Amino acid sequence: xxESPFLxxxxxxxxxxxxxxxxxxxxxxxxxxxxxxxxxxxDVATSLGVSxxxxxxxxxNKEQVLFECVARGLDQLHFAANEGRSHAGTGLERLRSxxxxxxxxxxxxxxxxxxxxxxxxxxxxxxxxxxSLKKRIDGELREMISDAIADRTVAPLDVRLTAFxxxxxxxxxxxxxxxxxxxxxxxxASRLVDILTAGLAPREATDAKLPRKRKSTGxxx
Numbered sequence: 001x002x003e004s005p006f007l008x009x010x011x012x013x014x015x016x017x018x019x020x021x022x023x024x025x026x027x028x029x030x031x032x033x034x035x036x037x038x039x040x041x042x043d044v045a046t047s048l049g050v051s052x053x054x055x056x057x058x059x060x061n062k063e064q065v066l067f068e069c070v071a072r073g074l075d076q077l078h079f080a081a082n083e084g085r086s087h088a089g090t091g092l093e094r095l096r097s098x099x100x101x102x103x104x105x106x107x108x109x110x111x112x113x114x115x116x117x118x119x120x121x122x123x124x125x126x127x128x129x130x131x132s133l134k135k136r137i138d139g140e141l142r143e144m145i146s147d148a149i150a151d152r153t154v155a156p157l158d159v160r161l162t163a164f165x166x167x168x169x170x171x172x173x174x175x176x177x178x179x180x181x182x183x184x185x186x187x188x189a190s191r192l193v194d195i196l197t198a199g200l201a202p203r204e205a206t207d208a209k210l211p212r213k214r215k216s217t218g219x220x221x
Contacts, residue, residue: 016058019058020058020059022048023044023048023050023054023055023058023059023065024059024065024068024069024072025109026044026047026048027039027041027044027055027059027065027066027069028069028072028109028110028113029109030043030044030047031066031069031113031116031117032109032112032113032116035116036062036066036117036121037121039062040062041055041056041061041062041065044065063121063122063123063126064126066113066117066121066122067122067126067129067130069109069110069113069117070110070113070114070117070130070133071129071130071133072110073105073109073110073111073112073113073114074114074130074133074134074136074137075133076105076110076111077102077105077111077114077137078133078136078137078140080098080101080102080105081098081137081140081141081144083097083098083101084097084098084099084101084144085098085140085143085144090148090151090153091144091147091148091149091150091151091153091154092148092153092154092197092200092201093153094144094147094148095144095145095147095148095154095197096193096197098140098141098144099166099170099189099193099196099197100186100189100190100193101189102141102167102170102189103170103173103185103188103189103192103193104185104186104189106170106171106173106174107173107174107177107185107188107189108185111174112174114134114174115171115174115175116174116175117130119131138163138167141163141166141167142159142160142163145157145159145162145163145166146159148200152202153201153202154200154201154202155200155201155202155203157200162200165196166196169192169196170192170196173188173192
């Protein structure tokens with residue numbers, strides 16, 4: 001039996017998925033490099049050698065394309081959180097596992113777009129979804145911090161403040177990291193997490209060796 005020259009439905013769907021991914025990847029890189037407002041769908045289409053209607057066919061208008069990009073990045077972070085929770089070891093080890101992957105994602109295309117996109121860039125409906133997805137990630141980070149405090153591998157810190165501090169420090173790498181500097185995102189993520197989590201360890205052993213503080217006079221030097 002001769003092989004059919006026509007694509008199966010599965011092959012057509014796979015081809016469509018590849019084209020959609022190519023359009024999305026081109027768009028997110030331009031958004032990151034030029035900014036959302038300075039990028040047009042004509043620019044994206046030209047970079048791929050396709051027409052503007054092709055972009056609309058696969059992803060919709062520019063705001064819909066942007067939301068798809070940030071949703072993809074937040075989905076990656078959500079998956080990383082699930083992976084972190086399933087990581088073997090202590091609460092701190094699970095937290096570190098998640099933070100390393102978090103940092104890698106933030107330094108990649110879709111994660112970088114999440115950090116560089118302001119709520120007001122999106123429509124009211126999309127902005128609400130964007131905030132909801134970010135809140136989910138924040139909740140997952142706080143949960144892992146709480147678990148690490150519960151098993152005493154992290155000091156009894158303010159969970160909310162600790163989550164803000166960790167995420168805030170890692171998020172900024174989306175703006176300054178450059179692959180051409182000669183260090184991979186994986187190596188840099190590991191170094192950043194080492195620095196940030198060094199201050200989370202319980203301090204009982206260290207505190208016991210410190211001299212007792214004199215009674216405060218209420219004067220700050």
